[in-house]
Amino acid sequence: MQWISFLSEYLIPLVLFYITGFAVLQKRPVFDDFMEGARMGLRTVVGILPTLIGLMTAVGVLRASGFLDALSALLEGPASVLRIPAQVVPVILVRLVSSSAATGLLLDIFRTEGPDSAVGMMVSILESCTETVFYTMSVYFMAVKVTKTRWTLAGALAATAGGIAASIFLS
Amino acid sequence: MLNGLWAFMMLIGLVWAAFHGNLAAVTEGAVASAGEAVTLCLSMLGIMSFWTGILEVGRRAGLMEQLSRGLRPLLTFLFPRIPAGHPALQSISVNMIANVLGLGWAATPAGLKAMQELEELEEERRAAWQEAGPRAIRRGRASKGLLPGVCPVSRGCASDEMCTFLVVNISSLQLIPVNMIAYRAQYGSQDPMAVVGPALAATAVSTLVGILFCKIRSAV
Incomplete structure (x- = not known):
């Protein structure tokens, strides 16, 4: 697994070097472009603040009510068969529907277990290698008025299952 | 989809807390989480803006x-x-x-x-299929991405x-x-x-x- 930590260390510097070098070769005013993009990023982050407040509060309510612990206890048995920690199951299920709600649950795991714990690492990878299956499908198919989606769902779920298995294996 | 999910999380949390006597903890949790969301956003401003800035450099080039x-x-x-x-x-x-x-x-x-x-x-x-008829396509007159024997x-x-x-x-x-x-x-x-x-x-x-x-x- 040496090459994986190698990637972790060198991928970002490499991308930064490549993009900056590429833009300089194209004779772009790089810093002006950068500021334009950074300004857009500020707006994006501020834009997601209401979503984040709403969802983190909802997860906070679930956590404090004791529901999340009860759910984890309930899922312990079936989840252990698949070698998935019980807290991860709600993240997986919610992930299929909403990315930001899954983030709310993920941050709860970060808070209780820490991001460097085995569970923390697992959900970090999991959320990075999966997409909101149902949301994406409904948006894309709605645009062309397609209702019979044939094997799209099965394929998307197969890919997601592959991602989940890899997350378990790699953490 | 988020509407239903959010309502579900809030309601089930509140009802569950009421039955288990955790209502005070729930209020506290809600207040703390709302504050935490703001802290998180503030600390994300730096790295996210930096990244969108770099990507914009790449996009414009x-x-x-x-x-x-x-x-x-x-x-x-x-x-x-x-x-x-x-x-x-x-x-x-x-x-x-x-x-x-x-x-x-x-x-x-x-x-x-x-x-x-x-x-x-x-x-x-579909139009090509209609026009040419199944037989022509089966003979291999593949155009517009039509394959012999594959119907739209x-x-x-x-x-x-x-x-x-x-x-x-x-x-x-x-x-x-x-x-x-x-x-x-x-x-x-x-x-x-x-x-x-x-x-x-x-x-x-x-x-x-x-x-x-x-x-x-x-x-x-």
Whole structure:
């Protein structure tokens, strides 16, 4: 697994070097472009603040009510068969529907277990290698008025299952 | 979809707390979480703005065009029945590159355009099928991406290309999970970047599974 930590260390510097070098070769005013993009990023982050407040509060309510612990206890048995920690199951299920709600649950795991714990690492990878299956499908198919989606769902779920298995294996 | 989910989380939390005598803790939890969301956003402002800044530098320098040229062989492999030079290929590659770079806002418009162009392609196939008749196609007069013996799907039905495109799209293509790095940093990770390598490996696995599935299904 040496090459994986190698990637972790060198991928970002490499991308930064490549993009900056590429833009300089194209004779772009790089810093002006950068500021334009950074300004857009500020707006994006501020834009997601209401979503984040709403969802983190909802997860906070679930956590404090004791529901999340009860759910984890309930899922312990079936989840252990698949070698998935019980807290991860709600993240997986919610992930299929909403990315930001899954983030709310993920941050709860970060808070209780820490991001460097085995569970923390697992959900970090999991959320990075999966997409909101149902949301994406409904948006894309709605645009062309397609209702019979044939094997799209099965394929998307197969890919997601592959991602989940890899997350378990790699953490 | 978020409307139902959010209401469900709030209501079940409150009802559960009422039955277990945790209502005071719930109020406290709600207040604390709302504050935490603001702290998280503030600390994410730096890294996220830096990243969108860098990506904008790349985008304006024509990085997307350069990368999508490199994607061409992969697209011919994934979509052998889309004729070369068809506009759908361009939109698909822009969508994929935007997803690889984590430019969600640039990915969706291109993706929706790709879906429309795929629908037009399927419409052309339907017309060609009508005109030529099944027998001509069986004899191998393959045009407009029509293959001998392969008939177009009916209206309202996803074409093979649409299925493949969406499965690959949903399999996640992101190269660097910048959000996740920011979250991990905020929650005191010793090494927030440690997720980069495993995430890329896991993304490769999910995408390969997706592609394999598509190849098997569209061959049947």
